Amino acid sequence: MPLNRRTLLKNLGAAGTVAALAGCVGVQESSTNQSGGDSDGSGDENTDSSTGETSESEPVGTASVWYSLPEPEIPGRKSALEQFNEASDHTVKGSDISDMRKKTTSAIPAGQGPQSFEWAHDWAGDYYQRGFVVDQSDQVDVDLDVFTGAAREAIQFDGNLVGLPHDAETVALVYNKDIVDEPPETVADMVSVMEEFHDPETNNYGLGLPFADGYFLSAWAHAFGGYYFDDSADERIGVALPETIKGVQFTVDNFVPYMPNDPAYEPQAAAFAEGNAAFAINGPWYLSTLNEKGIDYGVAKLPSPEGGEPKPFTGITMWYFAKAMEEGGADAAASRSFIEWFATSEDLALKAAQEQGSIPVLKSLVESGDLPEHVQGFSEAVQQGQPMPTHPDMGKVWDPVKAALTKAFNGKDVEKAMKTADEEIRSNLE
Numbered sequence: 001m002p003l004n005r006r007t008l009l010k011n012l013g014a015a016g017t018v019a020a021l022a023g024c025v026g027v028q029e030s031s032t033n034q035s036g037g038d039s040d041g042s043g044d045e046n047t048d049s050s051t052g053e054t055s056e057s058e059p060v061g062t063a064s065v066w067y068s069l070p071e072p073e074i075p076g077r078k079s080a081l082e083q084f085n086e087a088s089d090h091t092v093k094g095s096d097i098s099d100m101r102k103k104t105t106s107a108i109p110a111g112q113g114p115q116s117f118e119w120a121h122d123w124a125g126d127y128y129q130r131g132f133v134v135d136q137s138d139q140v141d142v143d144l145d146v147f148t149g150a151a152r153e154a155i156q157f158d159g160n161l162v163g164l165p166h167d168a169e170t171v172a173l174v175y176n177k178d179i180v181d182e183p184p185e186t187v188a189d190m191v192s193v194m195e196e197f198h199d200p201e202t203n204n205y206g207l208g209l210p211f212a213d214g215y216f217l218s219a220w221a222h223a224f225g226g227y228y229f230d231d232s233a234d235e236r237i238g239v240a241l242p243e244t245i246k247g248v249q250f251t252v253d254n255f256v257p258y259m260p261n262d263p264a265y266e267p268q269a270a271a272f273a274e275g276n277a278a279f280a281i282n283g284p285w286y287l288s289t290l291n292e293k294g295i296d297y298g299v300a301k302l303p304s305p306e307g308g309e310p311k312p313f314t315g316i317t318m319w320y321f322a323k324a325m326e327e328g329g330a331d332a333a334a335s336r337s338f339i340e341w342f343a344t345s346e347d348l349a350l351k352a353a354q355e356q357g358s359i360p361v362l363k364s365l366v367e368s369g370d371l372p373e374h375v376q377g378f379s380e381a382v383q384q385g386q387p388m389p390t391h392p393d394m395g396k397v398w399d400p401v402k403a404a405l406t407k408a409f410n411g412k413d414v415e416k417a418m419k420t421a422d423e424e425i426r427s428n429l430e
Contacts, residue, residue, distance in 0.1 A: 029203045056187075059333075060091075061091075061329065061335075062091045062093065063091070063335035064092075065094050066095050067118040068098065068099075069096055070285075072288065072356070073356055074096055076351070076352065080269060082341065083339050088338075088347045090333070090334035100117065114322055114324060116319045116321060116325070118320070119150050119318070120274065120316065120318070120388075121317075122315065124155070126392040126395070128160060129392060133320045133322055134322070136325065137160065147362065148363055148366055148380065150383075154387045164343035165317065166318065167352065167360055168222075168314055168379075170283065170359075170378065170382050171215075171216055171281050171283050172280065172283075172300060173302050174282055174290070175280075175300065176277070186301055186303050186304050187254055187306070190279065194278055194279065195258070205271045206277065208269060208277070208281075209255055209259060211256065211271065212402055212409060214398055214400060214401040214405065217248065219310035219385070220305070221311060224247050224307065226247050235392070237397075237422055239422040240418050240419045241402070248405065260348065265408075265411040272290075273289050275295060287374060300380070300381075301377065310384055313385060313386065316387060321339075343415050346364060349362055350365060353375045354364070359378045359379050400424040403424075404418050404421035
């Protein structure tokens with residue numbers, strides 16, 4: 001599932017309804033102006049990433065950064081920008097962008113893009129190959145070991161450092177505390193609860209899971225050694241591997257009997273959000289909807305199937321080093337200073353975890369035990385998972401897999417459906 005789709009779902013969760021944000025357009029600016037490129041200043045870039053302060057000898061820069069956030073998160077971002085600008089000689093101006101892919105792919109080649117933009121890591125390979133983002137490994141003054149292993153992996157493509165991370169996302173097990181006393185550790189335990197609660201005639205279901213989406217099914221496709229796509233493997237396309245088919249068949253056998261009869265996101269998410277399901281498998285963007293609906297929920301890592309381990313796709317949200325930083329200069333230094341500060345600030349990350357449910361990627365916080373309960377559950381699920389591939393060819397995988405999963409959900413032969421998807425992917429990549 002492309003991560004721009006998940007950002008839409010995050011926005012939908014914040015609004016609590018699909019219709020509320022359909023067709024939402026426009027740009028909200030955190031400041032009145034945007035800077036499309038570097039200034040003429042140049043010089044040594046001696047920046048303190050912990051404070052954003054610059055040395056007296058360093059030219060002062062003005063940088064533009066773009067992001068795309070649900071409405072409730074915009075005040076927090078503006079506050080962070082103000083905090084940085086007050087402490088730094090540099091100035092960073094932010095804009096909230098409604099269609100980040102369209103905006104970046106048109107503005108950056110025209111030389112009108114920002115110094116940095118915020119998005120999930122799955123664009124790294126495509127954007128690096130197209131020259132939209134650049135390597136800053138020789139300029140960044142941050143020890144990458146402060147981040148989790150998944151985050152370090154996600155921000156690099158072919159040995160190039162194309163950004164710095166600040167939070168993660170994945171899917172975890174969400175359970176209704178009015179129905180479930182403790183989260184199950186195994187799928188067998190989960191099935192026992194679903195079996196007891198599931199009664200479609202009274203509109204009660206065991207599970208809400210957006211089944212027709214390869215992202216939400218990834219934990220189980222990977223659980224027995226399978227995968228959709230792995231550019232480092234001898235066989236890059238793994239959709240028709242026996243291990244992948246086994247994982248999908250496992251979900252058909254153990255989950256589908258307890259789900260609403262439509263595999264799409266909205267009906268599956270609604271079942272749990274209305275208090276009519278014992279479990280959901282969903283991401284942190286979903287929690288604002290549950291809070292609005294007044295559901296008493298808990299979040300836990302995914303339960304283990306017998307003979308396997310769930311490995312959900314993880315996404316890492318990062319500040320990309322855009323092409324405007326390539327030539328260096330004061331504006332690039334301003335952007336880099338802001339990114340280094342934002343990515344390594346424990347205070348910012350903890351506040352985002354507490355107020356927005358964000359999952360930090362700073363090892364100090366991940367290992368601290370200080371995270372809110374629901375964030376801790378997602379954090380443990382992130383540790384179960386594996387980063388989504390950054391290779392551009394991954395984009396050709398999603399739609400055929402979606403078609404195969406839809407067939408599987410509707411009772412079609414799983415092996416045949418996955419082999420058909422495999423053939424389509426290979427044909428598209430020729």
